[in-house]
Amino acid sequence: MADLNANAGVVPQGPKPKKRLSRGNIFLYGTLIVVSLYYLLPLYVMMVTSLKGMPEIRMGNVFGPPLEITYQPWVKAWSEACTGINCDGLSRGFWNSVWILVPSLVLSISIASVNGYALANWKFKGSETFFTVLIIGAFIPYQTMLYPLVIMLRESGDGITWLVSWMNPILEALGMEPFGRIRLMGSLSGLVIVHSIFGMPILTLLFRNYFASVPEELFKAARVDGAGFWTIYFKIMLPMALPIFVVAIILQVTGIWNDFLFGVIYTKPNIYPMTVQLNNIVNSVQGVKEYNVNMAATLLTGLVPLVIYFASGKLFVRGIAAGAVKG
């Protein structure tokens, strides 16, 4: 009692702190651990399957750790697995995906960041309307836009062919290879354009919201100093927007790498991205199924987004939370 009076101001309030292992807590942690097992199971099963030999897999026990670890399935998945007549493994799909990813990333993010900047700081008549249409467009099922895009890509490919054809006589006179028919449909560049188009709504939204949160005084001060559209963008906005660029990159890398639909429609077999090639390898009906090779191939395909995920931590959550706004 005397003690209590002595510290009258700091009497502990509320219920007594619970012991760490109360019944409620055991239930809570128990649930979380059981659910975690469900979430971790596929990753674990893929891992152990890819390290087993086929005889061991046929013995059953998909959950058991490998008795004898072999890296052969990984080697085979990477460099020997067959799709159709090509037997050079997933490496082909991997490099295709890289060649799709890098230009798509640069193009989509540069377009979207400039768009977002224009929408936030340089509003013009109708800019908000176009933006609203863009955002509504993000909700339209891709299926209604797939075929018109096929036509647009084909026609603009022909258009570009026509545009550059005047140079052909000059090139021939110089002894160089003239331009042939330029194709956007069924090519990597066509797919890059498609990815930039369908990534635009969410990325533009991301950048617009970010630039809108930048204090307006900064922008006004730069205007008073006589800086124009591009000067302000490159000298002021770009350096400040680095975190949002990282979020956009995470969003796009996982999105483009994981894409299947656009890859299968806008490219052709020898330039299929990794996901499409993976599906063709695993679900091919010919030959004996090699489950260990299949799982190694599956893990290889999942590796890039997984590395991004584990390396980026909180930023990934921010990226998908931004993606969530889009819906």
Place this chain on the structure above:
Amino acid sequence: MTVASDPPVQTVRKPNRMFKNKMAKIASIPMILTALCVFVGGTLWTVLHSFTGSRMLPKRDWVGLAQYERLWDSDRWIISVKNLALYGFFSLTFTLVVAFCLAACLDRKIRFENTFRTIFLYPFALSFVVTGLAWQWILNPQFGFQSVVRGWGWESFNFDPLNNPETVMFGLLIAGLWQGTGLIMCIMLAGLRGIDEDIWKAARVDGIGTVKTYVQVIIPMMRPVFITSLVLIASGIIKLYDLVVAQTNGGPGISSEVPAKYVINYMFQAQNLGQGFAASTMMLVSVVIILIPWAYLEFGGKKNG
């Protein structure tokens, strides 16, 4: 401010403003083209051509609603729609319930919160193709989960959803939930974190139990979060395609076909564009039906508030 009120500068500024708007407009050309040509133009084009008899190439021979009649007469389309409805209903219910429960668990100031969140969210980083193939292997009747349980001594154990037309959608659901709940959980967790600590204190003072507080106080407060999640899950369900292609490829038979797959198959494999256009228009209609009430709730409500 002083600059603006200076008359000579102002006269110089007028044409300047025209010029700077021009720059912003030029920079926005890709956005305007995408919005108008691809999103609006493309959609209208597809809807328009769903009333034609296009087969290998799009043409303009109007056939009225014939494509739609054929669509709704087709067994495959009916099965696709039924499958999507089944998948959609369970996916929506389970995702919302599971994601909310997990978020509530993580919100109880537990240890290792970050570890658990990382575990629940990592499948979302993986593609549907990877998800589908991983679960196809686990659910493999010969070597997968079924054979393992049988190996433990339960010889009559039967769990082979992917090869049974009655249950194949649930096989897909197991994989779909695994991939997608993490995202919704994160959104819900953010929503729970946004709730004032005082609400909890007040509930405790009134002697309301934890579960009761969640059901009667917290969930009603989180209505916007639930609506966002709902829109998110629903738009994901309609897009359901890669998962089916990877995990079952529509089989056994046509028992796990979905509308998105119907569209792609008719447009790009069966050379029957008209059917593809009609089916994709039906998908668009279903999205519009979902979106209009949401847009009304979201934006109509804001104007009134």
